[in-house]
Amino acid sequence: MLKPRLTMWLVATLGLGSTGVVLAAPPPEAVSCAACHGAMGEGLPAANYPRLAGLPANYIAEQLHYFASGERQNVIMSGMAKPLTPAQVKTIADYYAALPVTMAAPAASVSAGLMARGEQLAVYGDWKAGIPACFRCHAAGGVGVPPYFPPLVGQSANYLSDQIIAWQTGTRTGDPQGLMHTVANRMTSSDTQAVVAWLAAQKPEAAVTMAKSEGGAQ
Ligand code: HEC
Ligand code: HEC
Structure with missing residues (x-):
């Protein structure tokens, strides 16, 4: 060894x-993770395998814990996470967190109206519907705020919407203070489709620059 x-x-x-x-x-x-998440942790959007590169280390470790405990239900990932020791989880989390974000997710094609609605939800939220701006927690540009808030840009629309549906149906839990469960439950399926399409169309590199110039989280 x-x-x-x-x-x-x-x-x-x-x-x-x-x-x-x-x-x-x-x-x-x-x-073994590279088979699905890519040699550089870039993910495989076509197969709904999320990118791991650049995700906060603490967030990665927490998700592996949730997959193992069943708080986050996914047959593939529960099998991958269960055998890992805490030391292995730490090594893996630190490794992926340090990798650069190399690939933007492919754009989903939706109408201009839905794109505008998606931008509204991501940047400003919809107070009438009780939906806070995604960027309020996930940072300006959606680049994430370590250690708890993962990036949203650079993930595929399908993966993002699967997660929102998972919180609505209760197959993903464990999120701090139930924050995402609350947000997800206020979104209609059209809102979900809109916001994930808009987020997936943003370039992670551009978002990083935007977050820096706007001083990070709002
Ligand atoms: C056979 C394919 C496959 C392999 C191998 C695999 N994964 Fe995954 N991984 C997935 C899928 C699919 C998801 C999305 C699950 C979901 O929708 O909840 C995922 C999700 C994740 C997430 C959650 C990411 C996020 O943004 O919340 C982490 C962390 C993760 N995998 C880590 C790993 C690690 C570490 C390994 C190796 C020990 C690994 N995966 C091996 C398919 C795989
Ligand atoms: C009040 C804070 C808050 C707001 C507002 C918020 N989120 Fe989140 N979000 C979180 C937290 C915390 C997590 C991490 C959950 C966990 O650790 O399991 C998260 C995780 C996610 C994930 C999972 C990412 C992954 O890699 O698996 C998605 C998708 C997501 N949020 C989408 C959204 C969208 C879309 C909006 C806006 C409509 C939004 N969030 C608004 C707090 C928030």
Whole structure:
């Protein structure tokens, strides 16, 4: 075990890749994850496998805990999360949190009206419907606020809407103070479709710049 680890450490730390480019080789704990979440944690939007790159480490660790405990129900991920020890979870979470966000999610095609509604919900919210702006918690640009609020941009529309539906139907729980459960329950299916389409159309890199210039979370 020591030798391959040392080799990977050398590759990762000293950039001893054959191309001379610094390669962050995954730790052994994360090798099986790459099949679905991608070699760089970029995800596979077409198959609803979310990106893990750049997610807050604490958030990743919490989700692995929820998948193992059943608070978040997903057959694939519960099988992946259950055997992990706390030390493995920490290694995995730290690894993915440090990876750069490389890919924007493909845009979903919806009407201009729905896109406008999506932007309204994300940036301003809808106080009549009791829906706070997504950016109020997930930061301006939807880039997330470690340690509790994950990014929303750079995830596919399908993945995002699956999560909102999961909170509405109770197959995803464990969120701090039930915040997302409350938000999700106030959204109609048309609101969900609108906001996820708009979020998926935002470029993560542009959002990072926007968040910086606006001073982060509102
Ligand atoms: C066979 C495919 C597959 C493999 C292998 C896999 N995952 Fe997943 N992963 C998924 C799917 C599908 C979801 C979305 C589940 C849902 O909708 O709740 C997911 C979701 C997640 C999430 C939640 C992300 C978020 O934004 O909330 C984390 C964290 C995660 N996986 C970590 C891992 C880790 C760590 C491994 C390796 C130990 C792994 N996954 C291996 C398919 C996979
Ligand atoms: C009051 C704070 C708050 C607001 C407002 C809010 N969220 Fe969240 N959201 C959270 C928290 C906290 C989590 C992490 C839940 C967890 O740890 O399980 C989260 C997680 C999510 C996730 C899961 C992301 C992933 O990677 O799996 C989605 C999707 C989401 N929120 C969408 C939205 C949308 C869309 C809006 C606006 C309509 C919104 N949120 C508004 C607090 C908020």
